[in-house]
Amino acid sequence: MLQLPSELRHDQKCLSPRAIQYCLAGSCPVDSGRNVILDVLRRLVQSLPPKLLPFARRVDRLNRWIAKFCYLLVMLMIGLGVWNVIGRFLGRLLGMNLTSNSLIEGQWYLFSLLFLLGGAYTLFRDGHVRVDIFYNQWNDRQKAIANLLGTIVFLIPFCIVIFLSSWSEVFNSWSTWEISPDPGGLPRYPLKTMILVSVVLLMLQGIAEIIKNWAFLTGHTDTSPQR
Amino acid sequence: IRIRRATSGESTTDSSLPRVEWRMTTSWPKSLDTIFGGAATICDRVAAMTDGRFKITPYAAGEIAPGLKVFDTVQKGSVECGHTASYYYIGKNPAFAFGTSVPFGLTAQQQNAWLYQGGGLDMMRQIYGDFGIINFPAGNTGAQMGGWFKRQVNSVNDLKGLKMRIPGLGGKVMERLGVNVQGLPGGEIYLALDRGVIDAAEFVGPYDDEKLGLHKTAKYYYYPGWWEPGPTLDVQVNKTAWAKLPKEYQAVFETAAYESNLTMMARYDTLNQAALGRLVAGGTQLTAYSKEILAAAQKAAFEIYDEDASQNAGFKQVYEQWTDFRKRVYNWNRVNELSFTDFAIGKQPIEAAFP
Amino acid sequence: MGEWIIEVDTTWMGPGMFLGALVLLAFGYPVAFALGGVGILFGLAGVGLGVFDWQLFTALPDRFFGTMSNFTLLAIPYFIFLGAMLQKTGIAERLLETMGILFGRLRGGLALAVVLVGALLAATTGVVAATVVAMGMISLPVMLRYGYNKQLATGVIAASGTLGQIIPPSVVLVVLGDQLGISVGDLFLGSLIPGLLITAAFALHVLISAWLRPDIAPALPATVREIGGKALAGRVLKAMLPPLLLILLVLGSIFFGFATPTEAGAVGCLGAIVLAYFNRQLNLNTLRQACDDTLRTTSMVIFILFGSTLFSLVFRGLEGDRFMTEALVNLPGGTLGFMLVSMLVVFVLGFFIDFFEIAFIVIPLFVPVAQKLGIDLIWYGVVLGANLQTSFLTPPFGFALFYLRSVAPPEVKTTDIYRGVIPFIVLQLLVLALIIAFPGIVNFLPSLTPSAS
Numbered sequence A: 001m002l003q004l005p006s007e008l009r010h011d012q013k014c015l016s017p018r019a020i021q022y023c024l025a026g027s028c029p030v031d032s033g034r035n036v037i038l039d040v041l042r043r044l045v046q047s048l049p050p051k052l053l054p055f056a057r058r059v060d061r062l063n064r065w066i067a068k069f070c071y072l073l074v075m076l077m078i079g080l081g082v083w084n085v086i087g088r089f090l091g092r093l094l095g096m097n098l099t100s101n102s103l104i105e106g107q108w109y110l111f112s113l114l115f116l117l118g119g120a121y122t123l124f125r126d127g128h129v130r131v132d133i134f135y136n137q138w139n140d141r142q143k144a145i146a147n148l149l150g151t152i153v154f155l156i157p158f159c160i161v162i163f164l165s166s167w168s169e170v171f172n173s174w175s176t177w178e179i180s181p182d183p184g185g186l187p188r189y190p191l192k193t194m195i196l197v198s199v200v201l202l203m204l205q206g207i208a209e210i211i212k213n214w215a216f217l218t219g220h221t222d223t224s225p226q227r
Numbered sequence B: 001i002r003i004r005r006a007t008s009g010e011s012t013t014d015s016s017l018p019r020v021e022w023r024m025t026t027s028w029p030k031s032l033d034t035i036f037g038g039a040a041t042i043c044d045r046v047a048a049m050t051d052g053r054f055k056i057t058p059y060a061a062g063e064i065a066p067g068l069k070v071f072d073t074v075q076k077g078s079v080e081c082g083h084t085a086s087y088y089y090i091g092k093n094p095a096f097a098f099g100t101s102v103p104f105g106l107t108a109q110q111q112n113a114w115l116y117q118g119g120g121l122d123m124m125r126q127i128y129g130d131f132g133i134i135n136f137p138a139g140n141t142g143a144q145m146g147g148w149f150k151r152q153v154n155s156v157n158d159l160k161g162l163k164m165r166i167p168g169l170g171g172k173v174m175e176r177l178g179v180n181v182q183g184l185p186g187g188e189i190y191l192a193l194d195r196g197v198i199d200a201a202e203f204v205g206p207y208d209d210e211k212l213g214l215h216k217t218a219k220y221y222y223y224p225g226w227w228e229p230g231p232t233l234d235v236q237v238n239k240t241a242w243a244k245l246p247k248e249y250q251a252v253f254e255t256a257a258y259e260s261n262l263t264m265m266a267r268y269d270t271l272n273q274a275a276l277g278r279l280v281a282g283g284t285q286l287t288a289y290s291k292e293i294l295a296a297a298q299k300a301a302f303e304i305y306d307e308d309a310s311q312n313a314g315f316k317q318v319y320e321q322w323t324d325f326r327k328r329v330y331n332w333n334r335v336n337e338l339s340f341t342d343f344a345i346g347k348q349p350i351e352a353a354f355p
Numbered sequence C: 001m002g003e004w005i006i007e008v009d010t011t012w013m014g015p016g017m018f019l020g021a022l023v024l025l026a027f028g029y030p031v032a033f034a035l036g037g038v039g040i041l042f043g044l045a046g047v048g049l050g051v052f053d054w055q056l057f058t059a060l061p062d063r064f065f066g067t068m069s070n071f072t073l074l075a076i077p078y079f080i081f082l083g084a085m086l087q088k089t090g091i092a093e094r095l096l097e098t099m100g101i102l103f104g105r106l107r108g109g110l111a112l113a114v115v116l117v118g119a120l121l122a123a124t125t126g127v128v129a130a131t132v133v134a135m136g137m138i139s140l141p142v143m144l145r146y147g148y149n150k151q152l153a154t155g156v157i158a159a160s161g162t163l164g165q166i167i168p169p170s171v172v173l174v175v176l177g178d179q180l181g182i183s184v185g186d187l188f189l190g191s192l193i194p195g196l197l198i199t200a201a202f203a204l205h206v207l208i209s210a211w212l213r214p215d216i217a218p219a220l221p222a223t224v225r226e227i228g229g230k231a232l233a234g235r236v237l238k239a240m241l242p243p244l245l246l247i248l249l250v251l252g253s254i255f256f257g258f259a260t261p262t263e264a265g266a267v268g269c270l271g272a273i274v275l276a277y278f279n280r281q282l283n284l285n286t287l288r289q290a291c292d293d294t295l296r297t298t299s300m301v302i303f304i305l306f307g308s309t310l311f312s313l314v315f316r317g318l319e320g321d322r323f324m325t326e327a328l329v330n331l332p333g334g335t336l337g338f339m340l341v342s343m344l345v346v347f348v349l350g351f352f353i354d355f356f357e358i359a360f361i362v363i364p365l366f367v368p369v370a371q372k373l374g375i376d377l378i379w380y381g382v383v384l385g386a387n388l389q390t391s392f393l394t395p396p397f398g399f400a401l402f403y404l405r406s407v408a409p410p411e412v413k414t415t416d417i418y419r420g421v422i423p424f425i426v427l428q429l430l431v432l433a434l435i436i437a438f439p440g441i442v443n444f445l446p447s448l449t450p451s452a453s
């Protein structure tokens, strides 16, 4: 049986299995001429967003917090890049090895972390670029519909496919404690795991965007989620 | 959509062998035609021996997966098989080094002896088996060259602080000798060496190095490539896919791998000597590693093996068996091959061979 | 007795993906996910029709890992940060303003500066995303403020940003050389004159159109421009010298071999921070904003590459590449036909597929045909490079357009960018036609080196 939110319970007489059967057959004996199923769905669509919005806000906060962490990564990346240049130069003067493969690999590890963690935040900030020839001419409502559908048809499958196709690779990497084949290289398994973390974050943010657009379309929020 | 009557030979009730289509991802760009040719040989021969019923399509590095991820894609079954070198995957198990080549290890011929008759292939198969892969030797480049240097290095002291692109175990040895090892992808070698970001780089041998244009960036071409005296390349097959193959096709595949192992070596030996002649004529200075560097490198190499053996039981098992084989085959080759080549080939100095 | 076999013709699916992407991208959902989504939809359809192997998707993490460990792409965050710092601290603005003053009444001076800086940056990074984004951040706001026409401003930035493809040393040429199996050094030499030709064409175009239509690229207003000799000298010293030194530092560290282009970007970032400090513009807020820009723009760029890599994996899985080979092999018209079609294919692929993928997909198909027709591969490589550069600029889809859109202010319409690049595309096609008609433009320099046979 359908589980309904409490405010819909007064409609229960419409939802006896028998009534639903009738409704599906196209004639509703209880409610004069209205299709009860559609009615229930419409009520669900109308009533759910307020319950889901807090979740969306929490996801927003999570990714904002992660972005702040990423600011540190950017600075660290610059520092490491500069050190690799200076270290190599000084190293030759002093006859010492001041740089190593782990520092060079560290540079692109930080780079990878940056966009893997930042993908979801960028979605939150509406920073993923669009071909907006038509999109720009639409009003907020139309934009919300495009984003709602796009997230369901494109983004969510994108995340699911990547997650499903990646976990065995990550598992294999952990099971051998895989490290870089180059001298002094870094462990690979933590970085590969970040691919999974990245798409989970992205999917959470996608769900949050669905909720926010949904809430906007049903009049529960006034501000368009697209900035 | 169209519906038609099946022609003879593709009828589903035909009792002859089935049609099978595989993908083979490789670690090589198509421009490295000799080494990519090793993969293509297998595919061509398999098709020829099965009247086109068992069809394998080879893919260059990057077409399906990056060159150094062949192992991963075969392990997962993204593709059925791949052509690569096992030592790219020492990060998964350090013993994979022996499957290809280790510094001061075996020559191509000795490598074949160890793998096919000396118990080496069984041991490598056991390790590969843990990853759900079965491997077949499928190519050898022969002893490689010792890399391109912008300035001469005569002593171990000259190596200190030198920035060199050299991956894998050879890189580990160089690191011990004080070299500042830089891990650059193949595509970046030319620019980095040209600009002096690195002082030295190694790639393969004369034929392939010439194509990369390395002779235009550095003058001194060192020999021998002591870290790769005879690297074996592998074709790796996903075990599940292998088990599904009719045993006739299994035999065909194995035979094709043997052929590839033979022909690649022959092609390299023919192409490299011609390329080296061109390089030297163009001003490249052939330079030998000094005895001092070779001795220090050999010492460092075996220190590294001993350390790895003490940390990894799997490595130790292969290492001990391999060391024993190496000693015996070295002794035998010292008598038969070396005494002959020393007399017949070694009479004139190398500089005179490439005037 | 044979049996009945039902065949579904699925060869259309590979090429069909491009049509699908064309239509679905127009709905305005972010490019990265729309491209990836189209790939998944076609993959699912292929699984349903029995022509796509779902297992192939498990190669995705390996392809992503290839992008992650691509050392060249590291230049992107560095140059974005560099651009963001110079913009947010106002250093870039004062630099460009002072240049404008020095140009005096010469119209189009700022745009000319963009072309020159673009060519210089091109010679260092060769990464289109890094160049376009950095220059968009630095110069677009200034040009707009001084009354430049939006179309000219965006066109010149996007076009100059793609110069990195063809002016050596470029990553694109390295990869092309690798794929064509020819010496990178010869390819560098061969592309030098064409690269300079295109740069010169851009510069001339800017000057001529500013001369013909004074309103689209005005000189700086007299009030800003008219400062005396001494004040001007002081201003040049203060506003121009430090950032120019910074640019020299970046370029110099590459040319003198202290750093790879990527690392030079890092050095440039440090330089920008130091510069901001001496200008008393360095504070936590600026840094945070620059980091935020870096984070968002880098993620945007790389996720487009992720979407594109998924797209091209499915394209290959559906044997779209085999479809193209067959089409190419059966081509009528000899050399001219081959040149036309191969250029057209690269041009169209450049709409959706990242350069590296294009190099992997089509170049190996073209090489044997080109060899059979006796085409000089160095010349062919340069023509391919110039063509690819153009494809990144062509509306409605082109990577340079995406990247510029992402950093352009909202008052700049996407259609402005589209219209803006058109004259530059025409110029590039002209130069392209020129090097096709006169191969000597390419072959002259390589023929001077002794090792060319």
Ligand code: NA
Pocket (backbone or CB within 6 Å): B144, B202, B203, B204, B225, B228
């Ligand atoms: Na080598």
Ligand code: NA
Pocket (backbone or CB within 6 Å): C350, C351, C390, C391, C392, C393, C394, C395, C396, C397, C398, C399
């Ligand atoms: Na385009």
